[in-house]
Amino acid sequence: MSRASRFLDACFLRPSDCTPVWLMRQAGRYQPSYRALRARVPFLELCRTPELAAQVTVNAVRELGVDAAIIFSDILVAAEAMGTKLELTEAGPVLPEPVLNASAVERLRVPDPTEAVPYLLEAVRLARRELDGVVPLIGFAGAPLTLATYLVEGGHSKTYSRLKRMIFAEPATAHRLMDKLARTVVGLLRAQAEAGCQALQIFDSWGGVLGPGDYRRFVLPYLQQVMAGLEGCGVPRILFATGASSLLELMAASGAEVIGVDWRLGLDEARRRLGPDRAVMGNLDPGCLFLPDPELEARVGETLGEWGGGPGHIFNLGHGVLPETSPERARYLVETVHRLSARSTAP
Amino acid sequence: MSRASRFLDACFLRPSDCTPVWLMRQAGRYQPSYRALRARVPFLELCRTPELAAQVTVNAVRELGVDAAIIFSDILVAAEAMGTKLELTEAGPVLPEPVLNASAVERLRVPDPTEAVPYLLEAVRLARRELDGVVPLIGFAGAPLTLATYLVEGGHSKTYSRLKRMIFAEPATAHRLMDKLARTVVGLLRAQAEAGCQALQIFDSWGGVLGPGDYRRFVLPYLQQVMAGLEGCGVPRILFATGASSLLELMAASGAEVIGVDWRLGLDEARRRLGPDRAVMGNLDPGCLFLPDPELEARVGETLGEWGGGPGHIFNLGHGVLPETSPERARYLVETVHRLSARSTAP
Numbered sequence: 001m002s003r004a005s006r007f008l009d010a011c012f013l014r015p016s017d018c019t020p021v022w023l024m025r026q027a028g029r030y031q032p033s034y035r036a037l038r039a040r041v042p043f044l045e046l047c048r049t050p051e052l053a054a055q056v057t058v059n060a061v062r063e064l065g066v067d068a069a070i071i072f073s074d075i076l077v078a079a080e081a082m083g084t085k086l087e088l089t090e091a092g093p094v095l096p097e098p099v100l101n102a103s104a105v106e107r108l109r110v111p112d113p114t115e116a117v118p119y120l121l122e123a124v125r126l127a128r129r130e131l132d133g134v135v136p137l138i139g140f141a142g143a144p145l146t147l148a149t150y151l152v153e154g155g156h157s158k159t160y161s162r163l164k165r166m167i168f169a170e171p172a173t174a175h176r177l178m179d180k181l182a183r184t185v186v187g188l189l190r191a192q193a194e195a196g197c198q199a200l201q202i203f204d205s206w207g208g209v210l211g212p213g214d215y216r217r218f219v220l221p222y223l224q225q226v227m228a229g230l231e232g233c234g235v236p237r238i239l240f241a242t243g244a245s246s247l248l249e250l251m252a253a254s255g256a257e258v259i260g261v262d263w264r265l266g267l268d269e270a271r272r273r274l275g276p277d278r279a280v281m282g283n284l285d286p287g288c289l290f291l292p293d294p295e296l297e298a299r300v301g302e303t304l305g306e307w308g309g310g311p312g313h314i315f316n317l318g319h320g321v322l323p324e325t326s327p328e329r330a331r332y333l334v335e336t337v338h339r340l341s342a343r344s345t346a347p
Numbered sequence: 348m349s350r351a352s353r354f355l356d357a358c359f360l361r362p363s364d365c366t367p368v369w370l371m372r373q374a375g376r377y378q379p380s381y382r383a384l385r386a387r388v389p390f391l392e393l394c395r396t397p398e399l400a401a402q403v404t405v406n407a408v409r410e411l412g413v414d415a416a417i418i419f420s421d422i423l424v425a426a427e428a429m430g431t432k433l434e435l436t437e438a439g440p441v442l443p444e445p446v447l448n449a450s451a452v453e454r455l456r457v458p459d460p461t462e463a464v465p466y467l468l469e470a471v472r473l474a475r476r477e478l479d480g481v482v483p484l485i486g487f488a489g490a491p492l493t494l495a496t497y498l499v500e501g502g503h504s505k506t507y508s509r510l511k512r513m514i515f516a517e518p519a520t521a522h523r524l525m526d527k528l529a530r531t532v533v534g535l536l537r538a539q540a541e542a543g544c545q546a547l548q549i550f551d552s553w554g555g556v557l558g559p560g561d562y563r564r565f566v567l568p569y570l571q572q573v574m575a576g577l578e579g580c581g582v583p584r585i586l587f588a589t590g591a592s593s594l595l596e597l598m599a600a601s602g603a604e605v606i607g608v609d610w611r612l613g614l615d616e617a618r619r620r621l622g623p624d625r626a627v628m629g630n631l632d633p634g635c636l637f638l639p640d641p642e643l644e645a646r647v648g649e650t651l652g653e654w655g656g657g658p659g660h661i662f663n664l665g666h667g668v669l670p671e672t673s674p675e676r677a678r679y680l681v682e683t684v685h686r687l688s689a690r691s692t693a694p
Contacts, residue, residue, distance in 0.1 A: 158439075211609075211610035211611050213649070264559075266558075
């Protein structure tokens with residue numbers, strides 16, 4: 001039963017037989033099985049077909065031997081559920097009608113998940129059935145700020161100038177947008193927990209767009225709203241951000257049980273700054289999966305050493321698996337984390 | 348004479364009559380005069396025409412009232428000078444033949460600046476002549492890591508997976524590339540100083556691509572090589588990076604007199620971590636230029652307050668002026684920095 005329990009044990013700071021590990025984007029283009037499926041099914045159709053989304057979710061667990069599954073979906077299903085158009089192109093997501101002003105924000109709806117994303121909830125139910133007793137299933141959503149960047153910029157951005165214009169020049173509109181996004185995110189996450197997810201992750205991939213003062217004003221209140229809305233679900237809440245080394249304490253102030261960090265910050269420093277009552281997820285540079293075996297093993301040892309032993313560490317990459325990664329390397333990583341941590345985290 | 352001296356005084360930690368201020372991308376698309384010129388001259392042609400590059404450099408100083416000029420150019424002229432093809436498209440720079448392996452690295456040349464970028468050096472001479480006694484002129488180059496991302500990725504990247512593959516799977520090739528880039532950067536910067544630049548800035552816009560351990564192995568040695576190669580120029584060296592909050596002490600270990608930081612880190616924390624013998628440049632979020640006057644003034648006051656008075660602060664944005672910025676806002680920012688800091692930094 002240890003594999004089935006070690007991820008949740010770590011989230012709740014309980015000891016386990018070894019350090020649990022899963023990988024962001026563990027279901028993805030680096031897998032031959034995934035590429036074969038995607039050769040005949042477009043990405044959004046895959047997200048919307050519960051049997052296929054569940055299959056992709058479970059495949060990653062079987063192929064890698066990780067200690068948690070994450071439901072296959074995309075943070076931008078929230079944008080669609082709120083009533084915006086969404087296209088996924090080779091160059092990334094495109095929202096052809098960006099949300100640029102107060103009336104566009106008013107038009108956004110806070111969706112009922114059972115009506116807006118029934119396919120996602122059905123995928124959760126199917127995956128959970130397959131994985132029950134094997135490993136826990138994580139549900140997820142984008143954080144309000146990260147979703148706001150896509151909605152307002154209409155896709156990826158280097159400068160986030162449209163969102164910044166809204167935040168600084170039309171703060172009431174920005175707050176209204178963030179409130180609608182927070183309520184949407186709560187709905188999506190609660191529904192996933194009710195459908196069977198045993199942990200919930202909030203991806204704030206662009207969490208570092210703002211500095212500490214503006215994060216406190218425009219981001220933290222809505223993360224707190226999200227976390228408060230998930231009280232009573234009884235599942236651990238993971239808040240992950242990239243480029244947010246200077247915001248760690250503010251991320252913790254959201255109330256999340258687990259803080260996910262990228263490779264820019266040593267786990268020793270993260271642990272020191274977050275204190276003993278917070279679990280930490282991370283943080284190997286995904287590029288380390290290009291290293292040969294002995295050096296990859298050494299890096300795993302360094303990361304475990306930076307954590308320094310004891311419960312509360314969930315091993316992960318600092319961001320998603322790169323598409324160029326070989327599946328063998330990813331499997332070797334998972335096996336190495338288990339092997340090297342077997343003693344250090346034993347109760 | 349105070350306007351002419353306050354920027355260099357701050358770089359060298361000497362008191363001045365008020366806090367010096369200049370803005371990254373102070374010559375750029377937000378200016379009607381620049382847009383008018385660009386309507387008839389493509390970007391790279393502008394860089395390559397000394398009279399026009401000097402004019403654009405000087406215009407920004409005249410229009411804004413800033414305390415330093417920066418020569419109008421682009422960090423990617425270095426890539427061309429090394430022998431790679433370069434196209435500037437609407438979506439950003441494209442290097443159609445990326446540097447993907449050892450033989451491609453071998454083919455790169457370490458250019459003689461007087462042969463490779465005579466137009467840049469002539470622009471420096473022309474601009475310096477116009478600005479002499481008004482404000483100092485800053486020369487610049489990309490940092491080796493940032494240039495490496497463009498050379499290896501062939502343009503912008505979200506994951507830097509090609510560069511990471513080279514760094515982790517072919518470290519000898521990556522080191523060879525970084526060495527060639529460091530020597531190129533030294534040559535470009537020394538030549539600009541000899542042509543008349545009174546300060547030199549190294550832009551490490553993607554400085555946060557790697558975590559502290561890999562930064563120490565793959566980035567810092569080459570920054571130290573660059574700084575050592577500039578010893579004897581007698582001009583202050585500014586190292587600017589974004590997304591590098593966790594790397595501040597390592598940036599300082601490069602030896603640069605001035606560390607430029609983005610808005611993700613409070614200036615109080617930057618000052619505390621860097622200690623009293625380092626000047627700091629930064630760090631207002633460029634989005635703050637969308638704020639109305641009273642709030643922009645309050646933000647300037649906050650930033651000056653975070654620094655806490657005393658010499659060694661050069662006011663700047665945390666990154667370049669956004670193209671959507673109104674020139675009036677930028678002028679108001681400069682005037683406000685001067686007004687609010689007039690007492691606090693007086694000797």
